Structure formats: C-alpha cells, structure tokens
Amino acid sequence: MLNGNFLRNIRIIMKREFAGYFGSPVAYVFIVIFLLLTGFFTFYISNFFEAGQADLKGFFQWHPWLFMFLVPAIAMRLWAEERRLGTIELLLTLPVTVTEVVLGKFLAAWCFIGIALALTFPLVLTVIYLGNPDLGVIFCAYLGSFLMAGTFLSVGSMTSAITRSQVVSFILAVVICLFLILAGFAPVTAVLSGWAPIWLVDLVSSTSVLSHFASIARGVLDVRDLLYYLSVMAFMIFVNGVILQNRESA
Amino acid sequence: MIEVKDLTKQFGNHLAVDNISFTAEKGEILGFLGPNGAGKSTTMRMITGFFPSTSGTVIVGGSDILTQSIAARKKIGYLPENAPVYPDMTVSRYLDFCAEIRGFAGAAKTQRVGETLERCFLATVRHQAVNTLSKGYKQRVCFAQSILHDPEYLILDEPTDGLDPNQKHEVRLMIREMSATKAIIFSTHILDEVDTVCSRAIIIADGKVVADDTPDGLRRRSAFHGSVVLTVKGAASDGMQERIAELDGVASVSVVETDGDRMTLRIFPGDPALPVADRVIASVSQGGLGIASVFVEQGRLDDVFRDITIGK
Numbered sequence: 152m153l154n155g156n157f158l159r160n161i162r163i164i165m166k167r168e169f170a171g172y173f174g175s176p177v178a179y180v181f182i183v184i185f186l187l188l189t190g191f192f193t194f195y196i197s198n199f200f201e202a203g204q205a206d207l208k209g210f211f212q213w214h215p216w217l218f219m220f221l222v223p224a225i226a227m228r229l230w231a232e233e234r235r236l237g238t239i240e241l242l243l244t245l246p247v248t249v250t251e252v253v254l255g256k257f258l259a260a261w262c263f264i265g266i267a268l269a270l271t272f273p274l275v276l277t278v279i280y281l282g283n284p285d286l287g288v289i290f291c292a293y294l295g296s297f298l299m300a301g302t303f304l305s306v307g308s309m310t311s312a313i314t315r316s317q318v319v320s321f322i323l324a325v326v327i328c329l330f331l332i333l334a335g336f337a338p339v340t341a342v343l344s345g346w347a348p349i350w351l352v353d354l355v356s357s358t359s360v361l362s363h364f365a366s367i368a369r370g371v372l373d374v375r376d377l378l379y380y381l382s383v384m385a386f387m388i389f390v391n392g393v394i395l396q397n398r399e400s401a
Numbered sequence: 402m403i404e405v406k407d408l409t410k411q412f413g414n415h416l417a418v419d420n421i422s423f424t425a426e427k428g429e430i431l432g433f434l435g436p437n438g439a440g441k442s443t444t445m446r447m448i449t450g451f452f453p454s455t456s457g458t459v460i461v462g463g464s465d466i467l468t469q470s471i472a473a474r475k476k477i478g479y480l481p482e483n484a485p486v487y488p489d490m491t492v493s494r495y496l497d498f499c500a501e502i503r504g505f506a507g508a509a510k511t512q513r514v515g516e517t518l519e520r521c522f523l524a525t526v527r528h529q530a531v532n533t534l535s536k537g538y539k540q541r542v543c544f545a546q547s548i549l550h551d552p553e554y555l556i557l558d559e560p561t562d563g564l565d566p567n568q569k570h571e572v573r574l575m576i577r578e579m580s581a582t583k584a585i586i587f588s589t590h591i592l593d594e595v596d597t598v599c600s601r602a603i604i605i606a607d608g609k610v611v612a613d614d615t616p617d618g619l620r621r622r623s624a625f626h627g628s629v630v631l632t633v634k635g636a637a638s639d640g641m642q643e644r645i646a647e648l649d650g651v652a653s654v655s656v657v658e659t660d661g662d663r664m665t666l667r668i669f670p671g672d673p674a675l676p677v678a679d680r681v682i683a684s685v686s687q688g689g690l691g692i693a694s695v696f697v698e699q700g701r702l703d704d705v706f707r708d709i710t711i712g713k
Binding site: 163246 | 446450452474475477481483486498499530546
C-alpha cells in the first residue's frame with residue numbers, strides 16, 4: 152500500500168476534490184455562513200467587546216456547536232453524491248486503492264474547513280490590537296478546533312458512505328456529533344454523576360470532544376487529547392473504507 | 402486476453418450472475434447481450450473490479466482482478482452505464498485528472514489529453530463544464546476517459562445508449578477502429594449493432610451464458626434461416642403451393658399473406674445449407690406466374706434473441 156504512488160494518488164484526488172468545492176457554490180456558501188455565524192456568536196452572544204478580555208474564549212466556545220451542523224453539511228456529499236451521480240463507479244475502478252481515495256477526499260475536505268477557519272484571522276488581529284493576548288493559547292485553540300472539525304468530518308464521511316441520500320447522511324452525522332459533544336456536556340455528566348460510579352462518568356465524558364477541546368482551548372496541549380482526536384478519525388476513516396469495500400451496489 | 406472464470410455474484414438471496422465463463426482475445430469485439438436485469442452490468446462491474454465476485458474471478462492480461470487489482474485496472478478502460486462524469490468540472494480538467502491518476506504528467510499528459518479531445522471530437526467544448534453539455538457530448542467525455550490511456554482492454558456498458566443515429570455511427574466507427582490492438586467487450590440492447598460491430602456475441606439471461614457465437618452463427622439458429630420468401634403475382638393457383646412443397650429439398654411451405662392477386666409464401670428447406678431458391682423459381686415460372694420478389698432469409702437476430710432468452 153505504501154508505495155511511491157500512495158501520496159501521489161492522494162494528492163491528485165485531493166486536487167480534484169478541491170476543484171469540485173470551488174467549482175460549485177458549496178465552498179462560498181459554507182465559508183460565508185461560517186464566518187457570519189462565528190461573528191454573530193462571538194459579538195452578540197458572547198459579548199466580545201463588553202467582556203473586556205483580550206482572549207478568544209467567546210469565539211472558540213461556539214465551535215463545537217457550529218461544527219456539529221456545518222461539518223456534516225460539507226461531509227454529506229463526499230460519498231453520497233458520488234453514489235447518486237454514479238461517478239463512484241469510475242472513481243473506484245481507477246488504478247487507485249480505496250484507502251487512497253478515502254484519505255484524499257477526507258484530507259481535501261479537512262483542508263477546506265481549515266481554510267474557512269483560517270479566514271477568521273481578523274479576530275486574532277483584533278485582540279492583538281486591543282490587548283496582549285496569549286498567542287500560544289490562541290494557537291492551541293485553533294489547533295483543537297481544527298482537530299475537532301476533522302473528527303466530525305470523519306464521522307460525516309463515514310455516514311455519507313452508508314447511503315446515497317445526502318439528507319440521511321447529514322442527519323446521522325449530526326446525531327453522532329451531538330452524542331460526541333453531549334457526552335461531556337456538564338448537564339449530562341451531572342445527571343450521570345448522581346448515581347453512576349465515578350469511573351463510568353469519567354469514561355463517558357472522556358469519549359466527548361467537548362472535554363478534549365476544552366483542555367486544548369485552555370492552551371494545554373496534552374498527548375492524550377491529540378491521541379483521542381486522531382484515533383476517532385482513524386477509526387471512522389477505517390470504517391468508511393470497510394463500508395466502501397463491502398458495498399453491493401453503485 | 403480477458404478470462405472470465407466461473408464468475409458468480411449473489412445479492413442477498415438473488416443470484417445475479419450464475420457461474421459465467423468466457424474469454425475475449427485481442428482483436429475481438431465481443432458483444433454482450435441480454436434482457437434488462439440479466440446481469441450484464443453486474444458482470445462488467447466485476448470485470449472492472451468495481452465490486453468483488455461472490456466466487457470465481459477475472460484475469461485481465463495475466464493479472465487477477467481480485468488479487469492484483471491495481472495492475473489489472475491499469476490495463477482496463479471502462480465506460481459505465483449512463484456515462485457518469487463530475488458535472489461541475491470542465492471537460493479538459495476532468496481528462497487532466499484522469500490522465501494524472503493514470504500516471505501521465507507534464508508534456509505527456511498535455512499531449513495525451515489533447516489527442517483524446519481531438520479523437521472524440523471534444524476540442525470545441527474543452528473549456529465547458531460537463532453539466533452544460535448534451536447527452537451525446539457527455540457520453541463522449543466518458544468515452545474519452547476510457548480510451549485516454551490507450552488501454553489493452555475496453556469494457557463499454559451501453560456506449561451508444563441515448564445517442565442520435567449519427568453519434569451512434571461515430572461511436573461504432575471508433576470502436577471498430579480500435580479493435581485491432583484491443584479486446585473490447587461492450588453491452589448493448591441494439592441487435593443491429595451486434596451485426597455491424599461485433600466479431601462475436603454472448604447472450605446472457607438470468608445470469609447465465611445462453612449463447613456464445615458469431616453474429617452469423619446466431620442467425621443460423623433462427624427457425625427462418627435459409628427459408629425462401631417468395632411473392633408471386635397473378636391469380637395464384639391452388640396447386641402452386643403443393644407443387645412447391647413436393648420439390649426436392651423443400652420441407653414445408655406456408656402462406657405468409659395474400660393481398661389481392663399477390664401471394665407471399667415462405668418455403669422452408671429440409672437443410673438450410675442446401676439452397677432451394679433456384680428450384681422454387683424454376684417451378685413457379687413453369688407454372689406461368691410472375692415473381693414479384695424473392696429472397697433467402699438469413700434469420701433475424703431479434704427472433705433468435707427472443708427465442709434464446711425467453712425460451713429457456
């Protein structure tokens with residue numbers, strides 16, 4: 152599998168996917184909506200200016216909830232669209248492995264979300280202008296946010312491979328992402344901690360992106376958090392590949 | 402050579418392809434016929450490695466599609482049913498992508514894509530997005546993709562479906578032109594196409610191969626093969642039919658239709674290989690009747706197709 156063509160094929164597939172994003176309105180709609188929503192939440196809900204603090208906490212705290220909807224919207228077309236159009240038949244009969252195609256598509260979508268995330272840079276410039284923020288923390292928060300988006304994307308890519316309906320894929324992905332968020336949401340852990348043994352509460356909350364995101368967003372770059380994101384992504388991408396390999400129809 | 406060995410595909414309880422075996426040599430154009438749902442597309446999808454077989458395998462130029470999948474796929478050009486192409490991409494960008502993934506780069510890629518565009522008459526629409534093209538153009542874009550890397554083996558699933566008669570003609574010419582150095586398998590519903598293009602035809606029904614023969618060989622299976630259809634002018638005497646039936650080598654005579662003073666007869670010979678037409682004509686002229694038309698029927702593929710696929 153890891154021959155000279157592995158990276159080359161992934162790169163070619165990524166390039167085609169990227170052309171697909173920017174050749175259709177999907178990319179522009181996504182970026183504009185993402186920027187508008189982050190702006191709205193940061194300034195009107197979190198009251199960025201009134202808070203009087205030179206940090207981006209009020210900006211990053213909304214990311215799990217925004218990504219929960221926006222990332223599955225990007226991911227839903229990854230495979231469902233190929234199946235609906237029938238182009239999957241050409242794609243998977245090219246001299247490329249399923250692994251290469253799955254990774255190429257995933258990485259292209261992830262980079263695309265990365266671009267959308269990077270376009271929030273004026274906010275960083277604003278806090279630098281207004282005060283003396285800890286840039287290390289901001290960098291970590293961006294990294295955490297990017298990893299979380301990748302995790303949600305891997306979920307959405309997997310659900311997209313299950314069905315040729317983008318709507319079904321979207322709903323499944325949102326539900327799974329919601330679970331991944333809620334498992335660490337304070338009200339939910341509070342319900343559990345009333346009766347469940349402490350190890351169970353910890354176990355449930357450790358499956359949550361929220362608790363891992365929270366610690367990275369505080370500026371603590373823990374190997375366990377990185378491992379969590381990467382292993383969820385690896386697992387979902389693996390399942391994605393297995394689903395595609397065992398598909399019985401177009 | 403493409404060797405299909407005991408290929409079987411089961412979808413749940415449904416046996417879509419049942420133990421099919423055949424081969425296709427280079428220089429051969431193999432027509433793949435069968436009613437809808439007979440398993441044509443399923444077989445082609447297994448040959449191209451889109452999904453694995455339940456049992457049996459396909460050897461493409463010495464590479465097993467299951468165990469040496471990538472090597473086998475490199476030798477194949479595939480045009481799937483309905484010619485799917487990414488709608489948002491322009492024609493040349495799409496072909497660029499296909500060329501790159503097939504291992505072409507730089508000047509070789511540019512040249513290859515340019516040649517293919519010319520060859521498939523796509524040069525004028527090269528910068529147009531695929532979704533702005535007509536069905537015929539889309540089909541050609543997908544066809545272009547399948548021949549781009551000059552593959553040794555071409556698998557075409559209904560390549561002329563949805564094209565107008567001129568475009569069909571063009572595609573058939575292209576297929577014929579390429580057949581010298583390639584093995585081509587193509588499926589179709591159009592039986593005329595088998596006649597004009599194929600050197601061999603395989604008919605499948607209910608997932609099984611029910612006939613594997615040349616178009617002439619298939620035609621010979623027709624009940625009408627070698628029969629003489631004769632239209633006589635002038636008041637047809639009652640005795641004529643009997644007189645013809647008594648001729649040497651004639652097995653039976655039936656009336657096809659009577660229209661005023663014209664009568665059309667079909668004369669079945671005892672052995673289709675021995676011509677009886679001259680004797681029939683002589684006999685009719687002796688009787689003093691005019692012959693309006695006479696021809697020896699070769700048998701129609703439609704009839705053979707229907708007999709084979711419904712009869713069994």
